[in-house]
Amino acid sequence: MRCPFCGNEETQVRDSRWAEDGAAVRRRRACPACDKRFTTVERVQLRDMTVVKAGGRRQPLDPNKIVRSMAVALRKRPVEGDAIEAAARGIVQTLERTGEAEVSAAEIGARVMDALAALDAVGYIRYASVYKDFRDPGDFDAFLAQARKLPNGRG
Numbered sequence: 597m598r599c600p601f602c603g604n605e606e607t608q609v610r611d612s613r614w615a616e617d618g619a620a621v622r623r624r625r626a627c628p629a630c631d632k633r634f635t636t637v638e639r640v641q642l643r644d645m646t647v648v649k650a651g652g653r654r655q656p657l658d659p660n661k662i663v664r665s666m667a668v669a670l671r672k673r674p675v676e677g678d679a680i681e682a683a684a685r686g687i688v689q690t691l692e693r694t695g696e697a698e699v700s701a702a703e704i705g706a707r708v709m710d711a712l713a714a715l716d717a718v719g720y721i722r723y724a725s726v727y728k729d730f731r732d733p734g735d736f737d738a739f740l741a742q743a744r745k746l747p748n749g750r751g
């Protein structure tokens with residue numbers, strides 16, 4: 597594993613431990629060249645999935661993109677980064693377990709909406725306002741009325 601700080605090819609494993617209930621191994625590494633430390637996470641990947649976008653373009657499923665899109669929706673909201681990562685990981689694991697090689701961007705969006713609904717009503721509304729492509733304010737009103745019924749929607 598190459599050092600992310602200085603690019604040195606050889607790094608030493610200082611510590612390995614299970615994470616995510618045995619689904620991953622977290623390794624603490626040290627670089628003998630620059631003496632910096634970093635962590636790698638090794639995770640079982642059941643299958644490489646491809647995301648099919650609305651226009652038909654394909655790209656590899658990137659869990660970090662799911663984390664980022666959720667983080668944008670949850671900006672300045674009281675949701676921990678760990679909770680966002682756990683939710684994104686749950687989405688990816690669920691998708692991988694379907695055994696399908698491809699998933700539509702729309703399905704990922706729907707799963708992100710479900711995850712956000714469970715985390716934070718405001719984040720859910722923010723994400724949905726982009727994802728659902730409301731045509732007019734009336735559509736948004738109907739959606740908000742429904743969002744207020746969420747457990748954390750304070751409705």
Ligand SMILES: [Zn+2]
Pocket residue numbers: 599600601602603604627628629630631632
């Ligand atoms: Zn280094």
